[in-house]
Amino acid sequence: MTTIAVLGGGKIGEALISGLIAAGTAPQSINVTNRRAERGQELRETYGIHDLTDNRQAVEGADVVFLCVKPKGIPALLTEIADTIDGNDVSTVVVSMAAGIPLAAMEDALVAGTPVVRVMPNTPMLVGKGMNAVAPGRFVNEEQLDVVARLLGSVGDVVNVAESDLDAVTAMSGSSPAYFFLVAEALIDAGVSLGLTRDVAQKLVTSSAAGAGAMLAESGIDPTTLRANVSSPAGTTVAALRELEESGIRGAFFRAAEACATRSAELGAPATPEK
């Protein structure tokens, strides 16, 4: 049985735990930590996992340690767990889910030779439909990478990417569920403005979003063709699409992706030294 520590049981930590358990991982094999004991208790009551507030204790003997705290918390967390991981009988793999923090910085903060993997996940992991972009560090072997891919594969898709692509990946999949939620929210408001009740507008938009997502994921047809297929000449859809294009939707997404990737790079840059 692979023993797993999830350090930071927030949104991504919980999504991972929930997905792993839904896919058959034994709850007893998972340790979760939070600084607030109440949050750990909540996770224990929901999933039957072990909750701790001591990160060192949580990583003792763990095969895989997922770091699910905010990026700014990663350096201190690595310093805290480095010696315990080095002292483990098993070769513990550290898997960071944090945006921005480079592999080299994490490898430097741990005892030399500790295997580290960087992953950019996203929250659809909560429903088993996550996207996990994986970049392995220098000290990870094939077997360890397979174990990490198997665990992540139980909560969604897994793609291997170069570390240098991870800021762009954050803009494409890490943060993009929020873009789609914003589009859904705006469309629901537009439906209310057309006279529908919010409840009905929400049902219509939610169903369309899920249906369009399934067509994109399952038909094997590219989005340009799917959109053209539902745009009859001089029809209703093309009238709406023209408004979206004239409002600058394409440019807005170019700028949004760029802002996201830039912010991801900033999060990983060394802090400006104090004067």
Ligand SMILES: NC(=O)c1ccc[n+]([C@@H]2O[C@H](COP(=O)([O-])OP(=O)(O)OC[C@H]3O[C@@H](n4cnc5c(N)ncnc54)[C@H](OP(=O)(O)O)[C@@H]3O)[C@@H](O)[C@H]2O)c1
């Ligand atoms: N949310 C997303 O959509 C998303 C997408 C891709 C990647 N990520 C990455 O996933 C990571 C987690 O993001 P999130 O959205 O899940 O954040 P979050 O909801 O704020 O969760 C972070 C959790 O870590 C706990 N924590 C903080 N410091 C800790 C420590 N020293 N030891 C143990 N637990 C600690 C916090 O609880 P306490 O305060 O009780 O300790 C909190 O529950 C981030 O690095 C982010 O870059 C997030």
